[in-house]
Amino acid sequence: MTDTSLVSNEPLSPAASSRRGAIAIAAILAALVVVPYLIGDQFVYHVFITICIFAALSTAWNIVGGFAGQLSLGHAIFYGIGAYAGIILMNMGISPWLGMFVGAAIAVIVALAISYPCFRLHGSFFSLATIAFLEVFRVLALHFRDLTGGATGKMIALKFGWEWMVFREKFPPLIIAFGLLLLTLAVAWWIRSHRIGFYLVATRERESAAKAAGVNTVKVRLTAVAVSAALTAFVGTFHAMYLTFIEPAAMFSLALSIQIAMFALIGGLGTVFGPLLGVIMLVPISELARGWLGAHAVGLHGFVYGAALIVVVLFMPNGLMGFLSRFKSQPAATKGQGLTVAAAPRDAERPPIGDPILVVDSLQKHFGGLHVTNNVSFALRQGEILGLIGPNGAGKTTVFNMISGFLKQDSGSVAVRGEDGKFHTPLAPTDFAAIGVGRTFQIVQPFAAMTVEENIMVGAFHRYQDVREAREVARETAHRMGLAPWLDAEARGLTIGGLKRLEVARVMAMKPRVLLLDEVMAGINQTDVRRAIDLMFQIRDSGVSIIAIEHVMQAVMSLSDRVIVLNSGQIIAEGKPHDVVRDPIVVEAYLGKEFVHAQA
Amino acid sequence: MDTFLQVVANGLLLGALFAIVSVGLTLIFGIVKVVNFAHGEFLMVGMYLTYLLTNRLGIHPFATVIAVVPLLFLLGALTQRFLIQPLMSARDDHIQIFATVGLSTALINLALLIFGADIANTSASGLRMPLQLGPVRVLTGQLAILAASVLLVVGLQRFLNQTQTGRAIRAVAQNRAAAQLMGINVNRIYILTFGIGAACVGVAAALIAPLYPTSPNIGTYFVLTAFVVVVLGGLGSIGGAFLGSLVIGLIDSLSGFYLSSDLREVAVFGVFLVILILKPSGLFSGGRLNLSHVSP
Numbered sequence: 001m002t003d004t005s006l007v008s009n010e011p012l013s014p015a016a017s018s019r020r021g022a023i024a025i026a027a028i029l030a031a032l033v034v035v036p037y038l039i040g041d042q043f044v045y046h047v048f049i050t051i052c053i054f055a056a057l058s059t060a061w062n063i064v065g066g067f068a069g070q071l072s073l074g075h076a077i078f079y080g081i082g083a084y085a086g087i088i089l090m091n092m093g094i095s096p097w098l099g100m101f102v103g104a105a106i107a108v109i110v111a112l113a114i115s116y117p118c119f120r121l122h123g124s125f126f127s128l129a130t131i132a133f134l135e136v137f138r139v140l141a142l143h144f145r146d147l148t149g150g151a152t153g154k155m156i157a158l159k160f161g162w163e164w165m166v167f168r169e170k171f172p173p174l175i176i177a178f179g180l181l182l183l184t185l186a187v188a189w190w191i192r193s194h195r196i197g198f199y200l201v202a203t204r205e206r207e208s209a210a211k212a213a214g215v216n217t218v219k220v221r222l223t224a225v226a227v228s229a230a231l232t233a234f235v236g237t238f239h240a241m242y243l244t245f246i247e248p249a250a251m252f253s254l255a256l257s258i259q260i261a262m263f264a265l266i267g268g269l270g271t272v273f274g275p276l277l278g279v280i281m282l283v284p285i286s287e288l289a290r291g292w293l294g295a296h297a298v299g300l301h302g303f304v305y306g307a308a309l310i311v312v313v314l315f316m317p318n319g320l321m322g323f324l325s326r327f328k329s330q331p332a333a334t335k336g337q338g339l340t341v342a343a344a345p346r347d348a349e350r351p352p353i354g355d356p357i358l359v360v361d362s363l364q365k366h367f368g369g370l371h372v373t374n375n376v377s378f379a380l381r382q383g384e385i386l387g388l389i390g391p392n393g394a395g396k397t398t399v400f401n402m403i404s405g406f407l408k409q410d411s412g413s414v415a416v417r418g419e420d421g422k423f424h425t426p427l428a429p430t431d432f433a434a435i436g437v438g439r440t441f442q443i444v445q446p447f448a449a450m451t452v453e454e455n456i457m458v459g460a461f462h463r464y465q466d467v468r469e470a471r472e473v474a475r476e477t478a479h480r481m482g483l484a485p486w487l488d489a490e491a492r493g494l495t496i497g498g499l500k501r502l503e504v505a506r507v508m509a510m511k512p513r514v515l516l517l518d519e520v521m522a523g524i525n526q527t528d529v530r531r532a533i534d535l536m537f538q539i540r541d542s543g544v545s546i547i548a549i550e551h552v553m554q555a556v557m558s559l560s561d562r563v564i565v566l567n568s569g570q571i572i573a574e575g576k577p578h579d580v581v582r583d584p585i586v587v588e589a590y591l592g593k594e595f596v597h598a599q600a
Numbered sequence: 601m602d603t604f605l606q607v608v609a610n611g612l613l614l615g616a617l618f619a620i621v622s623v624g625l626t627l628i629f630g631i632v633k634v635v636n637f638a639h640g641e642f643l644m645v646g647m648y649l650t651y652l653l654t655n656r657l658g659i660h661p662f663a664t665v666i667a668v669v670p671l672l673f674l675l676g677a678l679t680q681r682f683l684i685q686p687l688m689s690a691r692d693d694h695i696q697i698f699a700t701v702g703l704s705t706a707l708i709n710l711a712l713l714i715f716g717a718d719i720a721n722t723s724a725s726g727l728r729m730p731l732q733l734g735p736v737r738v739l740t741g742q743l744a745i746l747a748a749s750v751l752l753v754v755g756l757q758r759f760l761n762q763t764q765t766g767r768a769i770r771a772v773a774q775n776r777a778a779a780q781l782m783g784i785n786v787n788r789i790y791i792l793t794f795g796i797g798a799a800c801v802g803v804a805a806a807l808i809a810p811l812y813p814t815s816p817n818i819g820t821y822f823v824l825t826a827f828v829v830v831v832l833g834g835l836g837s838i839g840g841a842f843l844g845s846l847v848i849g850l851i852d853s854l855s856g857f858y859l860s861s862d863l864r865e866v867a868v869f870g871v872f873l874v875i876l877i878l879k880p881s882g883l884f885s886g887g888r889l890n891l892s893h894v895s896p
């Protein structure tokens with residue numbers, strides 16, 4: 001799901017509204033402790049403790065389910081591990097404060113072991129796999145009776161006091177639950193507002209574009225899962241102490257997993273404070289229903305949950321946070337994007353063309369019986385613009401995919417000169433990005449739910465770890481690309497011309513040394529083509545070497561220092577643009593006789 | 601030896617039961633491209649309907665299909681029309697997961713609300729009678745499930761391959777846009793498919809209710825295995841689901857007997873996870889349906 005509320009509510013948004021938001025959040029958090037203290041009623045305490053626990057669980061879940069978009073329905077595994085570790089160790093005389101960390105450590109190991117293979121799965125399949133793992137854990141907890149007590153479950157040794165996390169009064173557990181909530185919120189907020197958060201959302205939105213921007217998508221997801229599992233296990237340990245009794249069905253429960261995910265969805269998936277909001281909305285209703293009607297109407301509160309989930313999905317897919325953000329001032333209108341490319345005065349002297357920086361040697365690629373590229377060899381020289389042309393299906397994009405690591409060649413090699421002056425042969429997209437190869441995609445791949453600024457920041461993070469620096473670079477790049485007016489607009493709102501420029505901006509923010517442009521001029525109007533050409537020259541003059549796949553002949557002719565013509569996977573001509581278009585082989589294979597007549 | 605034969609027979613009969621629950625799921629999976637997390641709850645609803653009709657009105661469980669199948673068809677069609685269809689344009693399938701998970705939660709708890717947590721036993725009407733077939737003992741009801749699952753699988757295959765509607769359904773599964781250009785009303789096909797998928801569960805419910813105690817959570821018990829079967833068999837492949845069911849039935853039965861009865865699920869889910877991770881398109885998939893939604 002592409003969550004529109006993701007961006008605008010975060011601490012990243014304009015100062016005034018974020019300050020108001022921060023005050024509201026602080027007030028809500030304070031109320032979580034103050035209200036039950038003032039009322040002093042046992043049931044009220046219980047409700048507020050439950051709110052804190054579920055809000056913490058849901059916030060922790062959201063790091064994986066929301067930020068990373070991996071919809072885990074097995075998060076109770078980590079909760080259960082925390083609970084069992086806590087109680088088993090406590091019965092051995094070890095304080096749950098220590099048990100918490102043991103549980104978290106086990107949860108992290110389990111989380112990594114489960115997630116590594118599962119991250120190959122997408123959407124429903126990932127969810128199904130997590131459910132299956134949860135069932136396995138439940139059955140194992142039932143089976144290993146000596147350790148877990150089997151179906152009968154386990155009681156804690158009733159030892160009271162802070163040391164044991166068990167109390168006669170309700171205030172101390174509220175403080176602990178509240179502390180866990182604060183911890184989880186702080187971690188979620190930190191992640192969302194730092195590099196890893198951008199990387200997670202970018203990976204969720206467009207995995208391949210994230211890879212092209214140098215994001216190690218597997219690593220960031222695993223990090224998110226590990227953090228989320230540890231936090232969930234913390235809460236599990238504490239909740240076990242609070243309940244004083246655990247059993248497999250309640251600890252490794254699918255219903256609990258679903259509930260946690262649901263709170264996050266209802267509050268606002270992928271937002272920092274959404275899950276908290278969702279819990280505050282629903283837990284009191286459910287606890288009251290349970291308290292008042294529980295005896296008469298089993299299942300009523302569950303029915304309310306299910307129905308609420310359906311209603312939210314249908315009518316408020318972005319949750320409460322998305323709903324609230326509708327009342328905030330809208331970002332700049334997205335009209336007229338095509339007309340404002342900053343006219344680029346070319347004052348820089350063109351640097352001379354130097355030695356090869358990227359060398360492609362006899363690339364071969366088959367898809368089944370089809371030879372997509374056959375013996376393709378060429379070199380890109382430092383400071384050169386190399387045009388790659390050819391009819392549709394000639395294999396141009398396939399070549400791009402191989403020289404950016406997205407496709408593995410059957411044979412042949414791609415070597416890139418690194419900053420150390422030596423040639424390297426990167427393999428994965430991330431390696432290509434690391435060595436300074438940036439690319440755009442023929443079909444634009446924006447991170448739709450992120451703003452223009454954030455999109456470009458994902459590229460900038462490649463060189464700048466610090467959020468502020470990355471933002472600065474992103475703004476500066478956006479300015480150069482004529483995207484400045486839409487910095488705060490979501491990428492999904494841009495026109496095709498705007499999106500194409502955004503792609504280039506994102507790559508440029510990576511400060512690449514080699515730029516691979518896949519039809520960046522397709523579908524934009526004449527004025528924009530002329531400005532885009534200027535921009536390419538400007539980029540080249542700043543020392544970047546460019547390979548451009550392009551169909552807009554005007555651009556190819558005026559941009560390229562050299563043109564390579566690809567047909568049926570083979571290079572059929574290579575040379576100066578004007579020579580190439582007069583080459584009879586090219587004319588016959590690609591351009592058609594009319595073109596030559598027109599030229600004449 | 602006799603014990604082994606009995607265990608194998610039990611496995612195959614269990615497989616037939618999984619098959620009859622899974623065919624509808626795989627149909628919806630393959631054509632509407634939606635994982636119906638409420639599929640088990642559809643079964644549960646069907647079983648309660650059978651229970652009510654049998655125990656209250658004294659109708660034979662098998663005869664209840666006349667009412668249960670159309671009602672479930674309606675439930676499925678309504679789900680598609682009012683829950684899934686509004687979400688079809690969502691780029692991500694997360695929102696659809698939430699939708700069907702929400703439906704599942706609501707249905708389980710609605711059943712709790714109406715019937716309570718107690719188990720409802722549908723009167724068996726002779727379906728729990730043991731028969732001795734050579735060295736193997738089976739129940740009449742189990743044989744009925746075996747026969748019905750074969751009929752259902754063959755019937756669905758013929759329907760999909762030989763009727764005009766069936767061809768339209770397959771066309772939509774393979775290329776939604778192209779099918780639309782050929783004048784097929786895609787939304788209607790989806791509603792129809794979801795309805796048929798749910799109706800299959802109706803058949804299953806009427807056959808299973810006399811043998812298994814009905815409870816609000818019974819769906820979860822069956823459907824998790826059905827998911828395994830569907831993935832094993834290759835998404836959307838009806839024949840694959842049948843073969844997958846038999847394999848899973850055998851694994852369940854053999855591991856239950858030779859390993860430990862409470863570790864059966866671990867064996868089944870272990871197989872599931874291994875297949876899901878190593879070959880997410882399924883063991884028996886011939887790649888007949890367009891699975892583009894599976895890969896990134």
